[in-house]
Amino acid sequence: IDKLCLGLEPQTQVRFTSTTSAIKAQTKNKTAKAAKESKTFQVIQEERREEAERSVLISCPPKINENKFLDYLSKHGTINKHFFYNSYGAYAVVEFSSRESIASLKESTNIPAVEHEAAVPFKSRLLSLKWPGSQSSNHPMPKLKEQSPPSINEITQLLSEKDTIDEQLHCLTETLQLTEENISLRFLVCSLLRDIAGAYFPECVIRPFGSSVNSFGKLGCDVDMILDLDGIYATSQKKGSGLSLEYQVKRGASERAVTQSILSVIGKCVDQFGPGCVGVQNILQARCPLVRFAHQPSGFQCDLTANNRVAMKSSELLFLYGQLDPRVRHLVFSVRCWARAHSITSSIPGAWITNFSLTVMVVFFLQQRNPPILPTLDRLKELAGPSDKCVIEGNDCTIVSDLSKITLQQNTDTLEKLLQEFLEFYGNFPFNKASINIRKGKEQSKPETTALYIQNPFETTLNISKNVNATQLERFVALCRESAWLLQQKEILKQSSDSPWGFTALLLPSVTSGAGVKSRRKRKLEPASSRIKNLLDSLKIKGGETVAKKGSA
Numbered sequence: 001i002d003k004l005c006l007g008l009e010p011q012t013q014v015r016f017t018s019t020t021s022a023i024k025a026q027t028k029n030k031t032a033k034a035a036k037e038s039k040t041f042q043v044i045q046e047e048r049r050e051e052a053e054r055s056v057l058i059s060c061p062p063k064i065n066e067n068k069f070l071d072y073l074s075k076h077g078t079i080n081k082h083f084f085y086n087s088y089g090a091y092a093v094v095e096f097s098s099r100e101s102i103a104s105l106k107e108s109t110n111i112p113a114v115e116h117e118a119a120v121p122f123k124s125r126l127l128s129l130k131w132p133g134s135q136s137s138n139h140p141m142p143k144l145k146e147q148s149p150p151s152i153n154e155i156t157q158l159l160s161e162k163d164t165i166d167e168q169l170h171c172l173t174e175t176l177q178l179t180e181e182n183i184s185l186r187f188l189v190c191s192l193l194r195d196i197a198g199a200y201f202p203e204c205v206i207r208p209f210g211s212s213v214n215s216f217g218k219l220g221c222d223v224d225m226i227l228d229l230d231g232i233y234a235t236s237q238k239k240g241s242g243l244s245l246e247y248q249v250k251r252g253a254s255e256r257a258v259t260q261s262i263l264s265v266i267g268k269c270v271d272q273f274g275p276g277c278v279g280v281q282n283i284l285q286a287r288c289p290l291v292r293f294a295h296q297p298s299g300f301q302c303d304l305t306a307n308n309r310v311a312m313k314s315s316e317l318l319f320l321y322g323q324l325d326p327r328v329r330h331l332v333f334s335v336r337c338w339a340r341a342h343s344i345t346s347s348i349p350g351a352w353i354t355n356f357s358l359t360v361m362v363v364f365f366l367q368q369r370n371p372p373i374l375p376t377l378d379r380l381k382e383l384a385g386p387s388d389k390c391v392i393e394g395n396d397c398t399i400v401s402d403l404s405k406i407t408l409q410q411n412t413d414t415l416e417k418l419l420q421e422f423l424e425f426y427g428n429f430p431f432n433k434a435s436i437n438i439r440k441g442k443e444q445s446k447p448e449t450t451a452l453y454i455q456n457p458f459e460t461t462l463n464i465s466k467n468v469n470a471t472q473l474e475r476f477v478a479l480c481r482e483s484a485w486l487l488q489q490k491e492i493l494k495q496s497s498d499s500p501w502g503f504t505a506l507l508l509p510s511v512t513s514g515a516g517v518k519s520r521r522k523r524k525l526e527p528a529s530s531r532i533k534n535l536l537d538s539l540k541i542k543g544g545e546t547v548a549k550k551g552s553a
């Protein structure tokens with residue numbers, strides 16, 4: 001459904017080029033990355049937001065002379081960075097070094113003359129390049145870099161060539177994670193949206209949250225956005241002595257009602273005036289009201305929410321956990337990929353476990369290692385300085401922002417061991433009576449009878465996996481057990497370049513998948529030895545077939 005309303009091509013391509021040589025660009029990227037790593041989450045977000053405000057998105061003709069293109073744009077100012085990608089045609093993201101360049105560029109840009117129809121004269125930073133006459137084809141084509149994730153087929157192939165499971169899991173993260181360019185594009189789309197919302201609320205900011213910024217995002221994941229109106233309140237709090245003025249305002253019945261009304265108007269505006277925005281749906285009755293739409297030029301599915309500061313804080317928390325130890329991201333990427341391959345997670349909302357829940361489950365598991373790999377949320381709060389203090393709607397969301405204050409314990413477990421133990425841990429977790437609580441880093445007794453209870457890290461009375469039903473939890477547990485068992489088999493651990501082994505063997509269809517409760521009962525009666533034999537046989541048969549059957553990861 002998501003793909004249909006997006007009109008997405010499965011193999012959308014994005015490529016990155018630099019005006020300097022490839023090596024120079026790589027070195028620069030690494031330095032920039034290293035510099036970014038020592039910055040706090042807020043600083044990184046702010047820098048990227050500011051870069052996006054100095055950027056434009058340009059639809060280009062199929063054959064483009066890159067030098068001429070850059071020369072033309074440089075008349076408006078210095079270009080810091082640019083890259084090309086393909087999404088139903090070529091597009092370029094161009095970042096200028098100053099915002100004045102955008103004003104100058106816009107001044108020389110025309111509203112198109114439209115035949116038979118009429119244009120909405122909204123001047124955005126989504127532009128189209130018109131190239132007069134035919135271009136000569138003897139100039140080099142700009143390079144384009146993949147933007148969508150590789151198919152499960154390609155992943156299986158790539159991982160089969162590795163030597164150890166640890167290498168496989170490193171490779172998986174590198175292949176699936178968001179690229180620098182893809183992150184820039186996400187921030188640019190938020191910034192383009194901000195220009196629309198800014199017509200009503202000039203001080204507003206639209207910020208990405210969730211997997212676009214928490215370091216666990218996979219190429220192709222949705223862009224979750226927050227319409228942040230805090231800047232408006234900040235100004236109104238500056239009180240002088242004596243006389244003061246107040247704005248006359250309309251009132252709504254509740255915060256929620258006001259959020260719904262703001263989002264419905266902005267949703268309408270995005271629908272009618274937002275270039276490139278299609279399939280706009282107002283989903284205002286949800287617990288967290290949102291406007292969903294597809295941004296065609298970037299190929300992103302977007303969810304715009306408002307008044308959702310806690311979610312931004314949980315993105316920061318996950319980002320922080322991801323930075324503390326590289327094994328965190330590798331384990332999260334592998335668990336998410338494994339869960340998706342077995343339809344434990346889905347892009348359609350429903351009673352499934354979500355990626356967010358899975359990530360919190362990985363964090364909880366890593367807090368339980370001996371010695372622990374990750375600190376508890378309470379510990380992150382203890383380490384916070386005065387400037388880290390953060391209370392949102394009565395919830396204490398304080399966490400340390402300076403990573404150097406966190407001391408980690410020595411734990412040298414390999415990824416293979418951690419994956420194996422993750423599967424065993426959740427294959428045997430007492431879900432019926434215990435809840436998952438990363439604040440305490442210990443299981444707690446379950447406050448209600450939902451199948452899966454994972455305490456929301458900041459809104460501690462909420463369960464982030466309330467939607468999960470018993471059947472979905474059973475499927476997850478059964479798969480954990482089966483995969484844990486598979487990882488113990490010598491045949492699976494043997495490196496092989498022509499059949500799935502190691503992690504890729506865990507992506508093959510499960511023998512328990514699709515089976516109803518009845519057949520599961522029957523299987524329990526089979527002796528263990530015959531189950532093992534059947535499973536190994538089915539693996540041998542299914543090796544080739546799986547790869548052909550599965551679509552994208």
Ligand code: CTP
Pocket residue numbers: 209210211212214217218221222224310311312314315354355356463464465
């Ligand atoms: N969130 C939350 N409580 C939930 C669901 C979501 O607080 N019950 C917040 C989390 O911060 C989460 C963000 O909303 O990261 C976005 O939710 P979602 O898009 O479902 O998860 P992502 O982490 O973005 O993962 P995905 O790649 O599947 O989009």
Ligand code: MG
Pocket residue numbers: 210211212221222223224
């Ligand atoms: Mg998301």
